[in-house]
Amino acid sequence: MSLLEIDDLRVAFPSPNGPVNAVNGVSLEVDSGRTLAILGESGSGKSVTAQAVMGILDVPPATVSGSVRLQGRELLNLPRKQRERISGEEIGMVFQDAMAALNPVFTIGHQIMEVLRVRRGMSRADARRRAIELVDRVRIPAARDRLRDYPHQFSGGMRQRIMIALAISLEPDLLIADEPTTALDVTVQAQVMELLAEIQRDSGMGLLLITHDLGVVAEVADEVAVMYAGRIVERGTVEQIFAGPAHPYTEGLLASMPRVDRRDEQLYAIPGAPPNPARLPTGCPFHLRCPRATDECLVTLPPLHALPADRASACHHHEEVLGATQR
Amino acid sequence: MPPSDDVVLRVENLVKHFPVKGRIPFVSGGVVKAVDGVSFDLRRGETLGVVGESGCGKSTLARMLVGLEQPTSGAVRFGKSVVHQAKGRELRALRRRIQIVLQDPYTSLNPRRTIREILLQPFEIHPDVLDRRRRVERIKELLDLVGLDASLHLDRYPHQFSGGQRQRIGIARALALNPDVIVCDEPVSALDVSVQAQVVNLLERLQDELGVAYVFIAHDLSVVRHISDRVAVMYLGKLVETGPEIDLYDSPRHPYTSALLSAVPVPDPAGRRQRQRILLAGDPPSPVNPPSGCRFRTRCWQATDTCATTEPPLATGAHPVACHYPLAA
Ligand SMILES: Nc1ncnc2c1ncn2[C@@H]1O[C@H](COP(=O)(O)OP(=O)(O)OP(=O)(O)O)[C@@H](O)[C@H]1O
Ligand SMILES: Nc1ncnc2c1ncn2[C@@H]1O[C@H](COP(=O)(O)OP(=O)(O)OP(=O)(O)O)[C@@H](O)[C@H]1O
Ligand code: SF4
Ligand code: SF4
Ligand SMILES: [Mg+2]
Ligand SMILES: [Mg+2]
Numbered sequence: 100m101s102l103l104e105i106d107d108l109r110v111a112f113p114s115p116n117g118p119v120n121a122v123n124g125v126s127l128e129v130d131s132g133r134t135l136a137i138l139g140e141s142g143s144g145k146s147v148t149a150q151a152v153m154g155i156l157d158v159p160p161a162t163v164s165g166s167v168r169l170q171g172r173e174l175l176n177l178p179r180k181q182r183e184r185i186s187g188e189e190i191g192m193v194f195q196d197a198m199a200a201l202n203p204v205f206t207i208g209h210q211i212m213e214v215l216r217v218r219r220g221m222s223r224a225d226a227r228r229r230a231i232e233l234v235d236r237v238r239i240p241a242a243r244d245r246l247r248d249y250p251h252q253f254s255g256g257m258r259q260r261i262m263i264a265l266a267i268s269l270e271p272d273l274l275i276a277d278e279p280t281t282a283l284d285v286t287v288q289a290q291v292m293e294l295l296a297e298i299q300r301d302s303g304m305g306l307l308l309i310t311h312d313l314g315v316v317a318e319v320a321d322e323v324a325v326m327y328a329g330r331i332v333e334r335g336t337v338e339q340i341f342a343g344p345a346h347p348y349t350e351g352l353l354a355s356m357p358r359v360d361r362r363d364e365q366l367y368a369i370p371g372a373p374p375n376p377a378r379l380p381t382g383c384p385f386h387l388r389c390p391r392a393t394d395e396c397l398v399t400l401p402p403l404h405a406l407p408a409d410r411a412s413a414c415h416h417h418e419e420v421l422g423a424t425q426r
Numbered sequence: 427m428p429p430s431d432d433v434v435l436r437v438e439n440l441v442k443h444f445p446v447k448g449r450i451p452f453v454s455g456g457v458v459k460a461v462d463g464v465s466f467d468l469r470r471g472e473t474l475g476v477v478g479e480s481g482c483g484k485s486t487l488a489r490m491l492v493g494l495e496q497p498t499s500g501a502v503r504f505g506k507s508v509v510h511q512a513k514g515r516e517l518r519a520l521r522r523r524i525q526i527v528l529q530d531p532y533t534s535l536n537p538r539r540t541i542r543e544i545l546l547q548p549f550e551i552h553p554d555v556l557d558r559r560r561r562v563e564r565i566k567e568l569l570d571l572v573g574l575d576a577s578l579h580l581d582r583y584p585h586q587f588s589g590g591q592r593q594r595i596g597i598a599r600a601l602a603l604n605p606d607v608i609v610c611d612e613p614v615s616a617l618d619v620s621v622q623a624q625v626v627n628l629l630e631r632l633q634d635e636l637g638v639a640y641v642f643i644a645h646d647l648s649v650v651r652h653i654s655d656r657v658a659v660m661y662l663g664k665l666v667e668t669g670p671e672i673d674l675y676d677s678p679r680h681p682y683t684s685a686l687l688s689a690v691p692v693p694d695p696a697g698r699r700q701r702q703r704i705l706l707a708g709d710p711p712s713p714v715n716p717p718s719g720c721r722f723r724t725r726c727w728q729a730t731d732t733c734a735t736t737e738p739p740l741a742t743g744a745h746p747v748a749c750h751y752p753l754a755a
Contacts, residue, residue: 140618254709255480284479284645286706289689293705311618314648314691318698337695355623357652359690362671366652368627369620372588 100171101128102305108165110147119377121147123329134306136316139326140373145309149275154182191266195278197258201250208246233264256287277309325349328384335410343425345412347389434606435468440500442486459713460486462663473640475654483663484643488611492526525600529612535584542580548602568598590621609641647690659683662721669745679747682722
């Protein structure tokens, strides 16, 4: 049994033009002590997947189906109270925008202590001691004094680290980080990713990392799930996927990314743009942009084929792709 | 086209200080030294990349280059003209020759105008460039140049386009008057990787075909490496190192450049355990009160007493660096 198991998750939002199918049958697993990266372009359904796991979607209007299990326990059919307790205590969450996650009118000390007192029933003094430890843990200098400061008194990188302190304050089993470094400069991004990796090593929690940055994925992930139009189109270990992708979309992504350690003469550009989730094309959702598309692709939706070595690809021609990309 | 030696844009000791509102009325709170003495030459048909962390002054520099911001001191020279002293006919000529493309394809196009109106506007401001009857033909050419189908797109509004398409429209508008220089301020930062490659390839192709020079500003060091002939690294309002792309990336000489490059994630999981990473402590200091001497000294692992008292000048030459103890090339 894995720490987190998602099976055939589907999320749709109503809209005047018909339902927006944001997540279309996602299945994945995260193990304790491991990092699964969900990689995908804007609008591919990464955040909605995370929100469904956290139980923070408004249902209705959204509709959610499938299964989300944490330590084997089904979360989707739990009563609201119990669901909130589990996502509050056993799952921590870090977002892209710390300013929106922290309350601007309370000091950061107050916000961390409040969580500890309400959820853990700690005394004021204990909560304070623990808050200092946590803020120190995320490497904010002079932690004791900085508890009195408000979110706006910190730099972007520091706020991101405070949000991490808050997310790990109840020692969750699973941490979900949705684009935790996208808004940060590279030097600060490197600090924050290093910190997350270190905390994970020490605590053994599972990390579900959402990002569109292939470089970040290569640096920190153990396993990778590539999303396109609300589906997982490829899954495998980070080594497998970077050494030889099994789906044309992943293949295109890797070829379109310039590198800092060498200069490529020409970048491959995937033609066109990702599809609108309210108007998905028939057949394979990637067929309009795919150089390998055949007639079959225009009409038949490819299932996620299991491939050798525990990887998977949702492409009719996965063997051909692997043959071409494997070095 | 290989970059030639004739200079199209010469930037001399450019400075921009913004006053800060003080806490006490009528007492100045000091100044933000957004750009603090930047000099470089841009050659015809080349791409100069400018990199640096958020707030180091890149956009302020960009706005001064195209005349949207008045410098506190220093000059931007184009041929015989000085951008901020030009008036009347000379100013209008300059506006034609130096264009800008901005980061946000969502806000840089007027949402209430069709693509036809947006692209015709430059010709209304500069009516002598092209006879009225030939303009629609020209904007169709422009759309074709940036890979958009005029018959489909001319009468649509910006919100009906994807981010990458809007960025193409912004580039078509910048090209309308055949400029010599286009300043691109984070032109691909808001785009997804797959679409980013389309726009980067487009900019490269247009340069080959039209010989336009770019100042390409971005915080993504990989994209800048890919597109640039030369690169300038900025820290707190100053250039700390400039040089040909290959020298700067493969043998950085300033400690900041070296740290910046080592922080960029590399899409190669096999090598990640061996990679040596310089983790800089803290964030860049405030540009209101920059450190004395070398501005990087508060985060530099090599800093000595000299660095606190004496500001290292940016030397001259092919690969100049502003550091008392440059790294071995
Ligand atoms: N509350 C909502 N109501 C209606 N549609 C929504 C809602 N939240 C998300 N969507 C739509 O669902 C799709 C998937 O969105 P999601 O936020 O998961 O994308 P993402 O992969 O996280 O993208 P990004 O990289 O831009 O964050 C998008 O088309 C989005 O517009
Ligand atoms: N109009 C203004 N008034 C006061 N301060 C300003 C003004 N414009 C910019 N600044 C300040 O000048 C500095 C440089 O800003 P600038 O926008 O040029 O940075 P940048 O390098 O483009 O950053 P980013 O990567 O975030 O776009 C910042 O400290 C900014 O707050
Ligand atoms: S199924 Fe067909 S269209 Fe889809 S990714 Fe594979 S080859 Fe391309
Ligand atoms: S001058 Fe001194 S502080 Fe500045 S970069 Fe060089 S060694 Fe570091
Ligand atoms: Mg998202
Ligand atoms: Mg800027």
